[in-house]
Amino acid sequence: MWFLCVFYHRLLDYRRPEVESLAELFDAFGSSGGGGGEGGGEGSPSSRSLEWKLPENHHIDSPFHFVNLPSEEIARNIANRSLLVKGIYELWGQGTSYEELEKAIIEFPDERKLPYLIPESTFRITVDSFGKVISFNEQNERIQGLSYIPFKGRVNLRNPDHKFWLMETDDYGSNNGLPPVVQKTIFFGREIGAADRKLLPTYQLKSRKYLGPTAMDAEMAFLMANQGLAKPGKLVYDPFVGTGSILVAAAHFGAMTMGADIDIRVVRDGRGPNCNVWSNFEQYKLPMPISLLRADNNMPPWRPGLREIFDAIICDPPYGVRAGGRKSGGRKLLKGVVGPYTVPEEKRNDHIPSTASYSLAECMHDLLDLSAKMLVMGGRLVCFYPVLRDDGYTNAQFPEHPCFTLIASCEQILSLRYSRYLLTMVKTGAYTKEIEESARKMHLDFKENHLKWLEDGNLHSAVFSPAESQEMGSNSKFDRDSKPKYRGKYV
Numbered sequence: 001m002w003f004l005c006v007f008y009h010r011l012l013d014y015r016r017p018e019v020e021s022l023a024e025l026f027d028a029f030g031s032s033g034g035g036g037g038e039g040g041g042e043g044s045p046s047s048r049s050l051e052w053k054l055p056e057n058h059h060i061d062s063p064f065h066f067v068n069l070p071s072e073e074i075a076r077n078i079a080n081r082s083l084l085v086k087g088i089y090e091l092w093g094q095g096t097s098y099e100e101l102e103k104a105i106i107e108f109p110d111e112r113k114l115p116y117l118i119p120e121s122t123f124r125i126t127v128d129s130f131g132k133v134i135s136f137n138e139q140n141e142r143i144q145g146l147s148y149i150p151f152k153g154r155v156n157l158r159n160p161d162h163k164f165w166l167m168e169t170d171d172y173g174s175n176n177g178l179p180p181v182v183q184k185t186i187f188f189g190r191e192i193g194a195a196d197r198k199l200l201p202t203y204q205l206k207s208r209k210y211l212g213p214t215a216m217d218a219e220m221a222f223l224m225a226n227q228g229l230a231k232p233g234k235l236v237y238d239p240f241v242g243t244g245s246i247l248v249a250a251a252h253f254g255a256m257t258m259g260a261d262i263d264i265r266v267v268r269d270g271r272g273p274n275c276n277v278w279s280n281f282e283q284y285k286l287p288m289p290i291s292l293l294r295a296d297n298n299m300p301p302w303r304p305g306l307r308e309i310f311d312a313i314i315c316d317p318p319y320g321v322r323a324g325g326r327k328s329g330g331r332k333l334l335k336g337v338v339g340p341y342t343v344p345e346e347k348r349n350d351h352i353p354s355t356a357s358y359s360l361a362e363c364m365h366d367l368l369d370l371s372a373k374m375l376v377m378g379g380r381l382v383c384f385y386p387v388l389r390d391d392g393y394t395n396a397q398f399p400e401h402p403c404f405t406l407i408a409s410c411e412q413i414l415s416l417r418y419s420r421y422l423l424t425m426v427k428t429g430a431y432t433k434e435i436e437e438s439a440r441k442m443h444l445d446f447k448e449n450h451l452k453w454l455e456d457g458n459l460h461s462a463v464f465s466p467a468e469s470q471e472m473g474s475n476s477k478f479d480r481d482s483k484p485k486y487r488g489k490y491v
Contacts, residue, residue: 001071001072002053003091004064004088005087005088006064006065006086006087007065014412016050017410017424020407022077026077026081027074028070050069052065053066058182062181079193081226082226089190090189091189092189095185116162117149117150125165125166127143130168164190165187166186168185200218210243216245221248225250228312228314231253233256234311235311236258236310236314237260237312239315241261241277244277244280248281252284259277260293262295278292298363307373309376312379312382317360317364317385360386365439371404381423388418403428404429405428406425407426408422408424
């Protein structure tokens with residue numbers, strides 16, 4: 001069944017991948033796989049994708065898309081769970097004028113219209129627009145112009161049985177910061193489901209008890225939880241838990257959660273007994289995490305032989321912009337000047353182990369190895385990866401691992417100079433002895449070349465480089481005329 005999917009005009013790269021993930025969550029592809037993608041075997045991640053179409057003369061970044069879904073129930077579930085879907089609709093008609101729209105609606109089969117027009121039902125018609133403002137009087141005129149639709153029920157603006165939407169986009173030109181429109185298009189349809197954006201004010205960071213400088217924005221945390229397919233019965237792990245923002249979103253969707261952080265002061269103490277990671281879960285009356293560990297992603301605490309216990313690993317690795325990555329060791333220990341030490345018994349309660357800088361390259365290597373080892377088959381790794389937007393910026397290169405298939409990379413442009421991608425990877429290969437040995441050798445190589453990797457992998461030095469090395473003159477990479485357009489792309 002083809003549905004009209006209308007998106008909010010934000011986080012454009014994230015919109016289709018979120019719907020694809022929710023389709024997987026609600027079993028839109030069935031147990032045998034399928035879908036409209038290309039390549040891959042039956043049921044493989046590359047084949048489990050939805051079929052999409054754009055309305056005629058619409059840009060890819062238009063909020064209006066057609067999507068093929070198995071049923072209304074799945075469409076409703078996807079829309080209600082999504083953050084970026086404004087609504088999914090059964091399209092009754094479309095046209096470039098109201099005369100064309102009337103003809104299309106009249107030709108729409110009666111057996112699909114009449115059940116929603118009966119006298120016992122209530123309804124509401126909402127007029128919406130994209131790229132223009134429609135006054136209240138104009139809205140009423142447009143609703144009155146739909147008199148050819150034989151509504152027999154009563155109008156109920158508060159809680160109707162059926163909601164209908166009249167949506168239009170006009171040829172508004174190219175100077176208002178929106179994707180181009182070739183000609184006016186009008187849609188009329190019955191609402192199947194809509195996103196619940198009310199949860200964002202509930203979980204907004206400014207009202208949260210315990211916050212840190214790297215706390216994940218609530219909307220992005222929920223998008224990450226959707227990409228990780230968080231739901232009841234699933235176990236979600238965040239190895240860089242911080243103040244727990246990502247786990248709060250996963251717990252909201254019913255998943256069991258577990259986190260770790262190298263800073264004992266974060267996971268144990270917080271800012272006091274009533275202001276810590278646990279109090280964030282108490283604030284929203286969410287199930288508490290199974291545990292919060294003081295653990296180093298570089299030296300995981302898991303016992304040998306422990307495998308495949310997490311359904312998803314969702315995290316924001318430290319990449320040195322607001323907070324640099326740290327790992328256990330200290331400079332002298334890493335350089336071999338001193339040997340490993342044992343913490344005396346009397347200092348165990350308040351001892352804070354020494355740490356050293358943790359480069360992005362080494363951090364991503366450790367994260368992929370941990371995920372390959374600890375995720376169940378078909379489990380997902382969802383994490384951010386930073387990218388510098390320089391003169392040669394075309395397609396970003398992402399970390400790879402033989403156990404994973406990358407199914408989505410969604411760019412969020414943060415400034416003229418750099419952006420970050422939300423990577424969604426599915427575990428499609430077993431973690432074998434050969435892969436484990438290869439990872440071990442690579443890990444030793446990282447240690448031997450620690451200073452080189454630190455220099456190459458630290459994004460902070462590239463983003464906040466001295467002004468003299470990035471002269472903002474006529475020969476600059478970016479000048480005042482290279483402002484981001486509606487999507488942040490450069491011209």
